[in-house]
Amino acid sequence: MKLEGRFWITHNGKDLAGERRIALLSRIDSTGSISQAAKAVGVSYKFAWDSVDAMNAAAGSPLVERSAGGKGGGGTRLTPAGHALIEAFHRYEREHQLFLERLGEDAGISSFLEIMERLRMKTSARNQLFGKVSSIQRGEVNDQVEFHLDSGDRLLASITNDSTERLGLEVGEAIYALIKASWVLLVDSDFAPNDPSDNLLRGEVRQTIRGAAETEVEIELPGGAHIAAVLSNEHADGLELSIGKPVAALIKASHIILGRF
Structure with a gap:
């Protein structure tokens, strides 16, 4: 790693x-x-x-x-x-x-x-996803890195040119993505993002944990990967969440941290 x-x-x-x-x-x-x-x-x-x-x-x-x-x-x-x-x-x-x-x-x-290397990871990010780089689009300041998870789901990350170079990213490279649960926004399953670079992962509610002010929600994607989100109780109530309900996780490309094995 x-x-x-x-x-x-x-x-x-x-x-x-x-x-x-x-x-x-x-x-x-x-x-x-x-x-x-x-x-x-x-x-x-x-x-x-x-x-x-x-x-x-x-x-x-x-x-x-x-x-x-x-x-x-x-x-x-x-x-x-x-x-x-x-x-x-x-x-x-x-x-x-x-x-x-x-x-x-x-x-x-x-x-x-590789599995043993993954198990060594310790981070504060609730979501730790693994996959491979499928394309890199160079920009003047930021690069758009597309990668597919082991489950088949696609994500797009926006990182600086220097970060791409520092990590030595190439197509086919095995990487991991870290996403804080507070950076994941839950929306209705039929939501359509305005920004084409935003990631929208559709799945079903698997578990909810309600606190005094916030609710942690875990959703399962069709490919089997899990995404956790932390949202206000008011937002959770507005979505009328229940186990098995279809929802979508909206994740901005700039809110994904990439690492390389």
Whole structure:
């Protein structure tokens, strides 16, 4: 699983311990320049600096530092800790590859690796959905990422260009979506959204929990996925909710947080 500012060993080897960031560190070491390193790795200058800041913060001590200016001007260089991290990464990479090769021979375990990764997740978001990217529409500031859930339902998320790049999103990539229950608006099943980028997932009420001021509602989608919403008791009463009643969950594309395995 890949989370910003941390290094994780993934079971599919696509981003072993933050492979792209390690490549960035290696290029900084060889070129002495963040701008040249960013160009060589294929990322923006801003992404490179953000990555360096995140790595320095995650390590607890600087991995990259500015070198003093001289006749040729200042530059950027790795600290001893930065060199040690690169060396450790390559050791982990070799050992992890051997582990994967051994694990790949055991079909009874390898097929459950992604499920086990999902079970490790701990977030405050009530809704945690899993799927794969089906398309990415680039924009000047925000990108529209379409993905299909494991259940077959379709969702559209709006995230910044930098977020798309930071996550390394590509079509076919396995991702997860986090949606706070308070960001889900329940509407009548025949509701038609005005904004084409809004997500409308139709299903049936599965459970309601009423509190003093708010009601939590869980709906089940046709594909089997569940969506939870928290709404005011007044709104819930207006919908006349009951178990099995058809309803729809309206979710704005900007209210979906994406993560990548």
